[in-house]
Amino acid sequence: MARGTRRRPARASRAAALAGSLAAAAVLGTAAGCGPVSGDGSPVTLELIAADYGERTAVPIKEYWDDLTERFHQANPEVTVEVELVPWEELDATLAERVEQGRPPDISQATFYAGYATEGLLYQAKEILPLPVQSDFVTTLAHAGEVDFQQFGIPFITSTPRLFYNTALFDAAGIEEPPGSWAELAATAQALKDSGVTTPYALQFGPDSIHEEAMVWMLAAGGGYTNLSGGYILDDEDNVRALEWLRENMVAPGLTGPDGTLNRGDAYAGFMTGEVGMLMVHPALLPALEANKIPYAHTDFPAMKGGAAVPAGHSDWLLGFREHGHAEEIGRFLTFLYDPENVARANAQNGSVPATESAGQMLRASEEFERLWEFIDQMPGAQLQPVNKDNWLPLRGEIQQRLAAVLEPDTDVAEVMRGLQATAAELESGSASDTS
Numbered sequence: 001m002a003r004g005t006r007r008r009p010a011r012a013s014r015a016a017a018l019a020g021s022l023a024a025a026a027v028l029g030t031a032a033g034c035g036p037v038s039g040d041g042s043p044v045t046l047e048l049i050a051a052d053y054g055e056r057t058a059v060p061i062k063e064y065w066d067d068l069t070e071r072f073h074q075a076n077p078e079v080t081v082e083v084e085l086v087p088w089e090e091l092d093a094t095l096a097e098r099v100e101q102g103r104p105p106d107i108s109q110a111t112f113y114a115g116y117a118t119e120g121l122l123y124q125a126k127e128i129l130p131l132p133v134q135s136d137f138v139t140t141l142a143h144a145g146e147v148d149f150q151q152f153g154i155p156f157i158t159s160t161p162r163l164f165y166n167t168a169l170f171d172a173a174g175i176e177e178p179p180g181s182w183a184e185l186a187a188t189a190q191a192l193k194d195s196g197v198t199t200p201y202a203l204q205f206g207p208d209s210i211h212e213e214a215m216v217w218m219l220a221a222g223g224g225y226t227n228l229s230g231g232y233i234l235d236d237e238d239n240v241r242a243l244e245w246l247r248e249n250m251v252a253p254g255l256t257g258p259d260g261t262l263n264r265g266d267a268y269a270g271f272m273t274g275e276v277g278m279l280m281v282h283p284a285l286l287p288a289l290e291a292n293k294i295p296y297a298h299t300d301f302p303a304m305k306g307g308a309a310v311p312a313g314h315s316d317w318l319l320g321f322r323e324h325g326h327a328e329e330i331g332r333f334l335t336f337l338y339d340p341e342n343v344a345r346a347n348a349q350n351g352s353v354p355a356t357e358s359a360g361q362m363l364r365a366s367e368e369f370e371r372l373w374e375f376i377d378q379m380p381g382a383q384l385q386p387v388n389k390d391n392w393l394p395l396r397g398e399i400q401q402r403l404a405a406v407l408e409p410d411t412d413v414a415e416v417m418r419g420l421q422a423t424a425a426e427l428e429s430g431s432a433s434d435t436s
Contacts, residue, residue, distance in 0.1 A: 044329045045080045047105040049095055051157075051316070052085040061085065064346060072336045079329050092393075104321040106330055109156060113145070113317050114390040117152035123320040125151040128331035133338050136356040141315055144384040153317035153387065154334065155355035160313045160375055160382045161216070163302075164281040166274060168295040169197055173277075178299040181306035182220070182245065185278075189255035192277040199270055202279035203246075203256035205407060206263030211385070211399045212312065216280055216301055217242045219383060220309035226386045232395075232424035235417040242304070243406045243413050251407050260407050271296075282314070283375045286351035290371075298374065313382030315355070347372070353379050391427035398423050 053061055062085060069081040084105070086094045095108050104121065116122050125134055125145070134142075137155055145153030165178055170188075173195035179185035189200035204213040218224050223238030233239070251260045262270070268285055270276035272294060280301065289296055300308035318337075320330045336342065343359035346352070353375045354360040360376045363369040386392050398420060406413045 043078050043080070044326060045082055046107060046326060046329055046333060048081055048083045049091070049098070049105045049108040050083055050085055051088040051091045051109050053088050064349075068337060068342065072333055075336070076332060079332065081333055099321075104323050106321060106324055106326050107333070108319050108321070110317050110319055112387055112393045113153040113319050114147055114388050114392065116319060116321075117147045118390050121321055121323070122152045123322055123327055123330065125154055128320050128327050129154070129334060129338075130331070133335055136338070136340075136358050138355060138357060138360070138379055140313065140380050140382055140384070141355055144313075144315060144388060145317060147388050147390075153315075153319065155315045156318045157316040158314065158353050158355045158379065159282045159284065160311050160353060160378050161212075161280040161282045162298040162300065162311075162374060162378065163278060164271065164285075164296055164298045165278045166271065166276070166295060167297050169195070169274065169277045173197070178278075178297070179302055181302050182249070182304045185302060186249045186253075186255065189250065189278065190253065193253075193255055197277045198275040199257040199262075200255045200277045201250060202262050202267035202270055202276040203250065203260040204264050204267050204280065205261045205404050206266070207400045207404075209264040209267075210261075210403055211396050212314065213280060214243070214399070214403055215312050215383075215385065216309070217246055219312060220301055221245075221304045224310075224383060226389075230386065230389070232386075232421060232428070234424060235414065235421040240414045240417055243417070245304070247407050247409075247413070252409070261404055283351045283353060283372060286371055300378075311378050311382045313379060313384045315384060315387075317387075391424075391430070395420075395424050395427055 048065075050061070050065060065083045065085070069083060073080055091109060092111055095104075095110055098104050099116065099121065110116075113122065134151070137145075138158070141155035141158055142151055145151045145155060163178065169192060170176075170178075173191045175188055175191055179188045185201070192200035204210070215225060218236075218239045221238045221242035223233065223236045223242060225232060225234065227233050250256050257270075257276075267276060267279050268281070271279055271281070271285075272288065272292060274294075281298065288294075301311065303309040318334065320327070320334070338356060340356065340358035340362060343354050343356050344362040347354045347359060348363060348369055351372065353372070354363065360379075363372055364376055385396070402416065402420060405411050406416050
């Protein structure tokens with residue numbers, strides 16, 4: 001496989017074939033979904049909280065939910081799904097408030113689930129999903145949704161970033177290939193800077209994305225947030241080495257923008273306008289890149305000494321709450337949502353990575369969606385943040401507030417990481433006390 005990935009012309013015949021199969025399967029799925037909903041056949045209304053991404057998706061998210069719930073209701077007339085959209089930034093806080101008030105929804109999208117699981121508020125996946133649906137999830141994602149080896153988090157919006165680069169800027173700087181090691185990454189960034197590129201590498205160490213960007217670099221150096229047994233290792237020497245190298249070889253020479261602390265939105269905007277040469281990008285940006293004819297390619301993020309690094313992954317989750325006792329109806333709706341054609345349709349529209357093997361295979365079989373292939377192939381080997389730990393959410397907040405200090409010239413990186421490790425240990429101790 002070539003190190004870089006350039007776009008190829010789409011083939012209309014394959015696109016039409018997949019569109020036809022999606023439409024036909026939707027009809028078949030509707031027919032298969034018919035049948036009694038509850039023992040007495042009485043109407044049931046499911047409340048669902050979901051994220052509103054604003055203009056960050058190619059198709060407005062309201063259209064997705066309206067279409068999905070309408071088709072589900074046609075197949076299951078005794079069940080109505082009412083969707084409450086809340087701004088993405090307020091999703092977790094809104095859900096937490098509803099739970100605290102004693103009125104959780106039946107289903108909710110969330111970025112975090114472990115606390116609700118340990119409190120006994122959630123259905124296990126096996127309680128609401130048939131085995132064929134459970135076994136269809138990408139294994140990495142299914143395991144990431146587990147607490148004590150039981151799956152509570154159901155992967156929904158999933159993604160894995162890759163190193164994108166502007167091919168026109170590379171050509172202008174005389175760069176023939178994307179970097180394959182950190183030494184090559186620094187040299188490539190310097191060449192871009194010398195050719196006049198404002199931000200050779202857009203380091204996303206802003207508050208909204210620092211925990212994700214840092215994980216990319218730490219994994220590429222052999223570290224990460226946790227070890228194989230799930231214990232926190234923030235002060236691991238590989239993590240310290242990665243952050244020190246980043247500061248000395250990328251930030252200090254001015255290769256990462258003004259101060260290296262861009263938010264994701266600003267970094268993406270810079271790539272769209274040609275001010276950014278390289279950055280980590282999730283596939284959600286693909287529709288915008290295509291629509292605006294941005295000259296781009298992407299490749300694996302390199303490991304420190306060369307080769308492909310262990311990739312980072314991300315998932316939002318769907319949670320089924322026990323409060324209202326609607327296990328059967330929740331399961332019926334989620335089974336419809338995770339129908340392969342429904343998953344493939346949503347990911348094809350918005351440029352995300354399918355959470356299920358079957359949908360990934362559908363998109364992988366059509367050259368119309370070749371732009372997603374590398375992301376689909378990368379996801380099974382991706383490492384996710386430790387969202388299965390009920391103390392990850394507060395620790396993530398500490399990382400977002402304190403980690404950017406490692407970019408400052410006089411900061412002791414090891415000391416910062418020891419401080420975060422101490423915080424992690426305190427949170428772990430608190431979690432143990434709460435469950436004892």
